[in-house]
Amino acid sequence: xxxxxxxxxxxxxxxxxxxxxxxxxxxxxxxxxxxxxxxxxxxxxxxxxxxxxxxxxxxxxxxxxxxxxxxxxxxxxxxxxxxxxxxxxxxxxxxxxxxxxxxxxxxxxxxxxxxxxxxxxxxxxxxxxxxxxxxxxxxxxxxxxxxxxxxxxxxxxxxxxxxxxxxxxxxxxxxxxxxxxxxxxxxxxxxxxxxxxxxxxxxxxxxxxxxxxxxxxxxxxxxxxxxxxxxxxxxxxxxxxxxxxxxxxxxxxxxxxxxxxxxxxxxxxxxxxxxxxxxxxxxxxxxxxxxxxxxxxxxxxxxxxxxxxxxxxxxxxxxxxxxxxxxxxxxxxxxxxxxxxxxxx
Amino acid sequence: xxxxxxxxxxxxxxxxxxxxxxxxxxxxxxxxxxxxxxxxxxxxxxxxxxxxxxxxxxxxxxxxxxxxxxxxxxxxxxxxxxxxxxxxxxxxxxxxxxxxxxxxxxxxxxxxxxxxxxxxxxxxxxxxxxxxxxxxxxxxxxxxxxxxxxxxxxxxxxxxxxxxxxxxxxxxxxxxxxxxxxxxxxxxxxxxxxxxxxxxxxxxxxxxxxxxxxxxxxxxxxxxxxxxxxxxxxxxxxxxxxxxxxxxxxxxxxxxxxxxxxxxxxxxxxxxxxxxxxxxxxxxxxxxxxxxxxxxxxxxxxxxxxxxxxxxxxxxxxxxxxxxxxxxxxxxxxxxxxxxxxxxx
DNA sequence: CTGAAAGCGCTTACAG
DNA sequence: CTGAAAGCGCTTACAG
Numbered sequence: 115x116x117x118x119x120x121x122x123x124x125x126x127x128x129x130x131x132x133x134x135x136x137x138x139x140x141x142x143x144x145x146x147x148x149x150x151x152x153x154x155x156x157x158x159x160x161x162x163x164x165x166x167x168x169x170x171x172x173x174x175x176x177x178x179x180x181x182x183x184x185x186x187x188x189x190x191x192x193x194x195x196x197x198x199x200x201x202x203x204x205x206x207x208x209x210x211x212x213x214x215x216x217x218x219x220x221x222x223x224x225x226x227x228x229x230x231x232x233x234x235x236x237x238x239x240x241x242x243x244x245x246x247x248x249x250x251x252x253x254x255x256x257x258x259x260x261x262x263x264x265x266x267x268x269x270x271x272x273x274x275x276x277x278x279x280x281x282x283x284x285x286x287x288x289x290x291x292x293x294x295x296x297x298x299x300x301x302x303x304x305x306x307x308x309x310x311x312x313x314x315x316x317x318x319x320x321x322x323x324x325x326x327x328x329x330x331x332x333x334x335x336x337x338x339x340x341x342x343x344x345x346x347x348x349x350x351x352x353x354x355x356x357x358x359x360x361x362x363x364x365x366x367x368x369x370x371x372x373x374x375x376x377x378x379x380x381x382x383x384x385x386x387x388x389x390x391x392x393x394x395x396x397x398x399x400x401x402x403x404x405x406x407x408x409x410x411x412x413x414x415x416x417x418x419x420x421x422x423x424x425x426x427x428x429x430x431x432x433x434x435x436x437x438x439x440x441x442x443x444x445x446x447x448x449x450x451x452x453x454x455x456x457x458x459x
Numbered sequence: 460x461x462x463x464x465x466x467x468x469x470x471x472x473x474x475x476x477x478x479x480x481x482x483x484x485x486x487x488x489x490x491x492x493x494x495x496x497x498x499x500x501x502x503x504x505x506x507x508x509x510x511x512x513x514x515x516x517x518x519x520x521x522x523x524x525x526x527x528x529x530x531x532x533x534x535x536x537x538x539x540x541x542x543x544x545x546x547x548x549x550x551x552x553x554x555x556x557x558x559x560x561x562x563x564x565x566x567x568x569x570x571x572x573x574x575x576x577x578x579x580x581x582x583x584x585x586x587x588x589x590x591x592x593x594x595x596x597x598x599x600x601x602x603x604x605x606x607x608x609x610x611x612x613x614x615x616x617x618x619x620x621x622x623x624x625x626x627x628x629x630x631x632x633x634x635x636x637x638x639x640x641x642x643x644x645x646x647x648x649x650x651x652x653x654x655x656x657x658x659x660x661x662x663x664x665x666x667x668x669x670x671x672x673x674x675x676x677x678x679x680x681x682x683x684x685x686x687x688x689x690x691x692x693x694x695x696x697x698x699x700x701x702x703x704x705x706x707x708x709x710x711x712x713x714x715x716x717x718x719x720x721x722x723x724x725x726x727x728x729x730x731x732x733x734x735x736x737x738x739x740x741x742x743x744x745x746x747x748x749x750x751x752x753x754x755x756x757x758x759x760x761x762x763x764x765x766x767x768x769x770x771x772x773x774x775x776x777x778x779x780x781x782x783x784x785x786x787x788x789x790x791x792x793x794x795x796x797x798x799x800x801x802x803x804x
Numbered sequence: 805c806t807g808a809a810a811g812c813g814c815t816t817a818c819a820g
Numbered sequence: 821c822t823g824a825a826a827g828c829g830c831t832t833a834c835a836g
Contacts, residue, residue, distance in 0.1 A: 125582070127813055138823050143815055153821055172582040174519045174528060175813035178828040183519060185562075185583075193548045196541075196737055203538045206565055215579070217530075218563045220551055234560070237470070237517040237829095238530075260470075366741055373743075392541055393738020396711055398718075472829055483807050488831055498805055520829035523812040582813095 126167045135163040146171065173215075177238075185215045186419060187235040187242040188412075191223045196391040197361065197408070201245045201266060204412025212420065214240075225249050232257055241419040243412070244268075246310070262422035264415040268309045274418040276411050276441065280317045283404035283443025287358055287386050288321040290402075290445060295454040296356040296384060298328040300349050302368065304337040304360035311337075311360050314388065318358055330354050334364060342367025346375070355383055355454050362387035362394045362403055369397060369450060380452035390446055399449025407441050414441065471512045480508040491516065518560075522583075530560045531764065532580040532587040533757075536568045541736040542706065542753070546590045546611060549757025557765065559585075570594050577602055586764040588757070589613075591655070607767035609760040613654050619763040621756050621786065625662045628749035628788025632703055632731050633666040635747075635790060640799040641701040641729060643673040645694050647713065649682040649705035656682075656705050659733065663703055675699050679709060687712025691720070700728055700799050707732035707739045707748055714742060714795060725797035735791055744794025752786050759786065 128146070132139040137156055145152045145160035152160075163169075177183040188205050190198045202218065209216045217239060221228030225248040232249070235242055241262040247254060254270050257263050264274040291299055301318050304311030315331060322329035330352050334341040342364035349357055349368065359365035365387030369379060377383050379399055387394060390405035473491070477484040482501055490497045490505035497505075508514075522528040533550050535543045547563065554561045562584060566573030570593040577594070580587055586607040592599060599615050602608050609619040636644055646663050649656030660676060667674035675697050679686040687709035694702055694713065704710035710732030714724060722728050724744055732739060735750035 125813090129813080139813090140815075140824080141822055143813095144822085147815080151821080156821080170578050170582065172813055173579075174522050174583050175828095176815075177519050178523060178813080178830090179815045181828080193544070193551055199538075199541075199544070202563075206538055206563065210565065215583070216563055218547075218551065218561055220555065233515050234518075237515065238519050238560070391738075393736075393741050396738050396741040398743035470829090474829080484829090485808080485831075486806055488829095489806085492831080496805080501805080517829055520812095521831075523814090523829080524831045526812080 125172070126169050127172075128169075130167055131160060131163045131169055134167065135159045183238055183240050184213070185217050185239045186416065187217045187219060187232075187239040188245065189219045189221055189228060189231055189235070189242065189247070190245045191221050191228075191248055193218075193220045196363075196393070197389050198245060199392060200408035201412040204409035205243055205416055206412070208413040208416040212416070214416075221248055223248060225253070229253055236261060240423060243415045243419065245412075262419045264418045264422075266411045266415050274415075274422065276414045276418065278406045278408075278411060278441040278443050280314050280404075280406075280443050281321075283388075283406075283445050284314065284317045284358070285321050285324075286445035287402075287404055288318065288325050288327065290447065290451065291356045291358075291384055291386070292325045292327050294384065294452055296327065296354075298330060298352070298354045298356075300330045300332050300352050300354035300357040302332050302334050302342065302345050302349070302357055302359040302364045304334070304364075306333075308337075308360075314360060328354075332357075334360075337361050337364055339363045339367035339370070342369075343371040346371035350375070350377075356386070356451065357384070358386045358388070358404075360388060362389050362391045362401060365401055365403065365450075366394070366397055369401070379450055381455040384451035384454070386445075386451050395448060397450070402448045402451035403446050404443050405446050406443050410441055470517070471514050472517075473514075475512055476505060476508045476514055479512065480504045528583055528585050529558070530562050530584045531761065532562045532564060532577075532584040533590065534564045534566055534573060534576055534580070534587065534592070535590045536566050536573075536593055538563075538565045541738070542734050543590060544737065545753035546757040549754035550588055550761055551757070553758040553761040557761070559761075566593055568593060570598070574598055574602075581606060585768060588760045588764065590757075607764045609763045609767075611756050611760050619760075619767065621759045621763065623751045623753075623756060623786040623788050625659050625749075625751075625788050626666075628733075628751075628790050629659065629662045629703070630666050631790035632747075632749055633663065633670050633672065635792065636701045636703075636729055636731070636796065637670045637672050639729065639797055641672065641699075643675060643697070643699045643701075645675045645677050645697050645699035645702040647677050647679050647687065647690050647694070647702055647704040647709045649679070649709075651678075653682075653705075659705060673699075677702075679705075682706050682709055684708045684712035684715070687714075688716040691716035695720070695722075701731070701796065702729070703731045703733070703749075705733055707734050707736045707746060710746055710748065710795075711739070711742055714746070724795055726800040729796035729799070731790075731796050740793060742795070747793045747796035748791050749788050750791050751788050755786055 128139050128142040131142045142160050145157045149157050173184050206216045219231045221231055228248050244265045246267040251270050255272055258273045266276050269275045301315055319329045332345055332348050334345045346368055365385050369385050387401045387403035390403045394401040394403050473484045473487040476487045487505050490502045494502050518529050551561045564576045566576055573593050589610045591612040596615050600617055603618045611621050614620045646660055664674045677693050679690045691713055710730050714730050732746045732748035735748045739746040739748050
């Protein structure tokens, strides 16, 4: 077995490099971190020594004097939820591109454990992203007082927020349904406390108003496929010929139950989901859905955070809300929606 | 606005507590970390002071003297891949339960960036989990020389490995198909270099041998739905009446193309996937698939790592491979497989 | 049981 | 441009 000089064994520090290069450790630190504050010659000397010893800096040790850890935390309510997949991906890749490390944590849908998790992260991260947080607004503000915080999928006064604009997608969806002969459209809601669900319902109702269509709110037991199945009866009873669902899982469950009841999709009934989650095109017919740019949300949140980092200027940084112009939802038309052939008389 | 004593502002250190409690900082450290090495009275004193100041320890600062960071790294090839989600979830929840923080990174399917990512993690984590690594065996061994490493979905000599036992699930699947009248069964393979694909194919072939069925290997362009669609022609041409696919995405693509060609599932053809990914039950018919206990894999990997941590005894810890008994695959029968009604003469 | 000291690996004013 | 020193927040032998 070849044992190269870069053997994986002991940890090499800047002192080892200093010795090899014949300079002071502080010079090594500068050469590696602030090239330019060091002569070209020594820089090369140090770089060679570092390479020779296969040095890689200890970010934790660096974090102590500087306060910058190079890590950003991402807290999601439920790792299971496919809706978060893209947020995680977006944040992860944006972080990686910036040389930052993503620390992932889950709050298990609980506001109180979310607070605990956030506190734990506090000292080891440079900034924290809260995706669809369960904490209260004041708790979030408190957290953001100590460290840059960005919130995704919710608007919190005084805190950087990125929330996709639901209006364009919902407008498209309602127009799509209206132009296909649907007069009464149901909305299957998310959980009652959900900020997002309320927002989507509001936007939906206005869109219906503008289009002269009737909007019917239908409550669900849970924002899951099972919740969608259980809501099917109410949907049928409502007399609506189409449904927009708070999320894709609800839509998929609704479709399943409708099909079990021999309702023909989309000839007799149209279903539209929300989020365009992984697998929403696995169904037959494939699900029409409103896509949220979640990947971009993750990236955008990181962008806000980064802007909040270095300045540390005077007082709190200005609060920015990303949304309206950059992050718009769009309708993805697939097979589950279309012209109503058998209008309910 | 109520400004409690636990204001979120400045960071409080053990020195603040020491002052408030009227003891030395080292005593604070002991009281918080090693209660029992301190009198009950001072312990309470310190605890109260800590609570009063809303103290939370800085894990990074602790890491420097102890070498224990409280973080474990998880590197996956592709965060996009739904097959990894359960691994991430399993590792995340196991870590959380142990008070550890999960650091997530992605190698983008590239062995070389995987090495870079791993190096970067090296000094900030206590241990590293490689899920379906792209690094070479020697690279993995090198990494494991410096820090506990566990590998999921692959066997690497000299490195803790956890790989689900594919045999039980594949055996079940083949028996299921055989008993439903299928004589010739196709296997849609994954990528040619995939350790896992080779393993699954081998196991499948033996199962067919035992059962007296004919196994037919069919190469695919990529382990994706698109790959499955493109393979459909070869599958039909092969004369097989059923297919076991390397993963669910392939199976779903194959189903779509077969249905587009008016092949009736499962009456004329049976499709079985692998992994039971999220959404595999969204299809019509729902996909029969072999479930791997990926969540348990994540947890198991963490278990191995933990065992490797404290001992630091003499020489390398014994290598353990988790698999055979604990982590078995099982067949999940849904609608895409069943009795062959129109046997190919 | 508790204090004083040294050190973990790095950075950054401060001198020169 | 470079060195020597002090310090980031904690822990842990070492004395007492």
